[in-house]
Amino acid sequence: MPHPRRAVISVSDKQGAAELGKALAAAGWEILSTGGTARALREAGVPVRDVSEYTGQAEIMGGRVKTLHPKLLGGILARTGVDDAEMAASGIPPIDLVAVNLYPFRETVARSGVTFREAIEQIDIGGPTMVRAAAKNMDRVTVLVDPADYPEAIGHIASSGEIPAEMRRRLAQKAFHHTSTYDAAIDRYLAAAGAEEAGEAEFPENVQIEFERVQSLRYGENPHQKAALYRLRGASGLSLVDGERLGGKELSYNNLLDLTAAAELAADLEGVGCAIIKHTNPCGVGLGETPAAAYERALACDPVSAFGSVIGFNVQVDAEAAEAMRSLFVEVVVAPGFDDDALAIFRKKKNLRIFRLPELGKVPPAGFEIRSLPGGALLQERDRLAPEEFDWKVVTPRAPSEAEGRALRLAWRVARHVKSNAIVLADESGTVGVGAGQMSRVDASRLAVSRAVLPVAGCALGSDAFFPFRDSVDEAARQGVRAIVQPGGSVRDDEVIEAAAEHDIAMVFTGHRHFRH
Numbered sequence: 224m225p226h227p228r229r230a231v232i233s234v235s236d237k238q239g240a241a242e243l244g245k246a247l248a249a250a251g252w253e254i255l256s257t258g259g260t261a262r263a264l265r266e267a268g269v270p271v272r273d274v275s276e277y278t279g280q281a282e283i284m285g286g287r288v289k290t291l292h293p294k295l296l297g298g299i300l301a302r303t304g305v306d307d308a309e310m311a312a313s314g315i316p317p318i319d320l321v322a323v324n325l326y327p328f329r330e331t332v333a334r335s336g337v338t339f340r341e342a343i344e345q346i347d348i349g350g351p352t353m354v355r356a357a358a359k360n361m362d363r364v365t366v367l368v369d370p371a372d373y374p375e376a377i378g379h380i381a382s383s384g385e386i387p388a389e390m391r392r393r394l395a396q397k398a399f400h401h402t403s404t405y406d407a408a409i410d411r412y413l414a415a416a417g418a419e420e421a422g423e424a425e426f427p428e429n430v431q432i433e434f435e436r437v438q439s440l441r442y443g444e445n446p447h448q449k450a451a452l453y454r455l456r457g458a459s460g461l462s463l464v465d466g467e468r469l470g471g472k473e474l475s476y477n478n479l480l481d482l483t484a485a486a487e488l489a490a491d492l493e494g495v496g497c498a499i500i501k502h503t504n505p506c507g508v509g510l511g512e513t514p515a516a517a518y519e520r521a522l523a524c525d526p527v528s529a530f531g532s533v534i535g536f537n538v539q540v541d542a543e544a545a546e547a548m549r550s551l552f553v554e555v556v557v558a559p560g561f562d563d564d565a566l567a568i569f570r571k572k573k574n575l576r577i578f579r580l581p582e583l584g585k586v587p588p589a590g591f592e593i594r595s596l597p598g599g600a601l602l603q604e605r606d607r608l609a610p611e612e613f614d615w616k617v618v619t620p621r622a623p624s625e626a627e628g629r630a631l632r633l634a635w636r637v638a639r640h641v642k643s644n645a646i647v648l649a650d651e652s653g654t655v656g657v658g659a660g661q662m663s664r665v666d667a668s669r670l671a672v673s674r675a676v677l678p679v680a681g682c683a684l685g686s687d688a689f690f691p692f693r694d695s696v697d698e699a700a701r702q703g704v705r706a707i708v709q710p711g712g713s714v715r716d717d718e719v720i721e722a723a724a725e726h727d728i729a730m731v732f733t734g735h736r737h738f739r740h
Contacts, residue, residue: 228252228384229298230320231274231353233260235327239370241267243322246377250384255295255318257282291349299356303363320376320386321357322367325350325401329408329456339416346409351402361395362388368401404456407431426602432593437464443476450476463580469561470569471576478533478576482555485535486583488640489557491608493632497521498535498640501528504660508637509653514544514558520653522551525674533557537583540565559583606737608639615708615731618720623729626651627683627706631731634685635708639737645687646671646695648679648704655682664688668695672702681705687737689713693722700726710736 230247233256234240244254244264256264256271264271275281278292298318301310310317326347331337357366365386367376372394379386410431434453443450454464463483468474474482481500488498488505497517499507506528509520514536522529533555534548540556542564548556549568555576556569569577594601613632617623623631629651638647642660646667649655656679658671664686672679680703689712690696696719699707707723711732723730 226317228320229255229316229318230322231255231295231299231318232264232322233257233274233350233353234322234324235347235350236324236370237263239373240264240322241269243367243373243377244269244271246380247320250380252320291352296352296356299353299364300360301363302360318364320365320367321353322373323350323353323357324368324370325354325405328405328412332408332412342412347405351405354398354402358395358398361391365391366394366398368394368398372397404433407433408456430602440476440479441473448476452479462582465582466557466578466580469566469577469579471555471572472574474555474576474578478555481533482535482557482578484640485533485555486557486580488637489535489537490583491636491640492537493636496537499524499529500533500535501531504642505637505640505654505657506532507654508633508649510633511652514538514540515547517653518544518547523677524654524656525676528674535583542568545569557583606639606739608636612733612735615733616711617729617731618711618716619723619728619730621724621727621729623683623706623731627729630683631685631706631708634683635733638685638687639739641687641739643687643738643740645737645739647685648672648675648682649685650677650682655679664690665692665695665698668698672698679703683708685709687739689716689736690719691715693718696722696726696728700728704728706730708733710734712736 228251230252232240232244232254237260240260240263244267247254248269254264254269254271255274255277257274261271261273274295278294280292294315297310297313297315299321301315301317326345328342328345328347331345332342354366354368357364365376367373375390376386379390433456435456437452437454440450440452442448452464463479463486480503484503485498485500488500488508489496492498492508492510494510495512495514495517497509497514498505499521507521507524509517511517511520530552531554534553536558538558539560539562540558541562545565545568553575555578557578557580559581560579561569561577566577569575591602592605630649633651634647634649637649637654638645641647641657644661644664644667646658646664647654648671655677656671656675658667658669658674661667661670682704683706684699684704686707686709689710691713692715696707706729708731711734713719720730
């Protein structure tokens with residue numbers, strides 16, 4: 224004769240707990256519970272037996288010890304046909320379902336002002352023990368750690384009284400993931416707290432990174448490569464994953480890479496700005512009084528490469544800007560927002576992806592970035608422009624004029640987003656030419672000039688790293704460049720400065736390099 228069914232429900236997130244309890248009670252199950260969960264179930268009319276009454280052991284140490292008891296854990300871990308005699312001798316009935324989710328440690332440490340002691344008190348001990356025990360005994364026991372799984376379990380209990388083996392195994396895997404990521408969050412918190420206490424900025428010896436899948440993609444960089452999009456749990460600052468697609472086709476792998484580049488560059492611009500991106504490199508950047516003016520200036524830099532591009536704005540897009548873009552084939556447009564008239568215009572293009580990223584232009588990207596290697600990974604702090612970067616040193620007899628200073632500032636901001644070796648030609652309203660991803664700096668300079676549609680004469684030039692030789696300065700002078708910004712630091716800095724002085728070019732050193740590989 225089958226034994227009476229029994230479940231433990233003890234949850235921090237009580238969403239759906241009453242519905243689960245009612246379904247189990249209606250099917251004749253006995254329900255064991257603790258503390259706040261027991262109160263919530265009783266208030267919902269669900270008959271509940273307190274765990275302390277069931278085990279015969281009162282909660283001790285302020286509730287720290289309440290579920291760590293052989294009668295409870297033995298009932299979860301017991302194997303049918305293996306442990307029956309020992310269970311009977313010890314008076315341990317079997318437990319068939321465990322619905323447990325853990326103390327809100329991650330939510331607690333995410334709040335500002337939380338003390339170390341408050342954080343430590345939110346480390347669950349009994350919960351993970353019950354979850355792991357139930358998951359280990361998946362052949363007989365069902366474990367539920369996510370309220371999203373309650374309806375499916377309720378459906379099976381109502382229809383057949385049993386949870387299928389396939390579902391039990393699937394839920395067990397989810398349970399082990401739940402406890403492993405919970406422990407990883409504690410590990411991260413303690414590592415960060417220890418580093419802060421020691422005044423260290425080193426990366427921890429071990430890194431636990433948690434991603435959750437947002438969606439599968441049609442394919443990766445090429446059609447023969449599979450791909451998916453994941454969210455980094457606990458990420459702060461500008462997060463592309465939290466944006467909203469307002470129209471057009473699903474975003475592809477390459478769309479997402481270009482969209483990221485457009486959003487990060489647009490967020491870096493001062494004033495009303497527009498960035499046009501192709502294969503993650505900017506092919507045009509513009510500033511203006513309006514989004515339409517910024518777009519027109521960005522487009523003027525390289526209208527040919529702008530075909531099939533991704534375009535980013537750092538302000539809300541209006542109908543005038545949308546109308547200006549009507550004649551250009553664009554893959555994606557990303558902005559903090561779009562007014563209704565702009566959306567109506569964009570949505571006439573069936574395939575145009577419209578992506579709203581509310582924090583774009585307000586919150587800079589934060590944290591670290593990850594690059595995969597075969598069998599490993601590289602982690603680094605994100606490359607962010609700090610205010611002190613613009614405390615520049617003029618190294619030539621002639622200092623930049625105010626207009627040249629504005630052009631240099633823009634060229635330097637854009638150069639940070641261009642693949643190395645990078646050269647950016649700009650005036651104070653936008654880019655004039657971009658030389659990206661070249662093996663030599665002088666070739667990058669020549670490429671920037673050759674791509675220029677607008678006049679180069681009178682422009683400023685930004686270089687992501689120092690000039691190793693004077694040849695790039697001589698080339699720039701031949702094209703009429705009037706000001707240069709570069710990090711400095713070459714053994715031939717004197718030779719490079721002398722070349723700039725000979726051509727009456729104003730040159731400033733930043734003291735910062737911005738390689739982008």
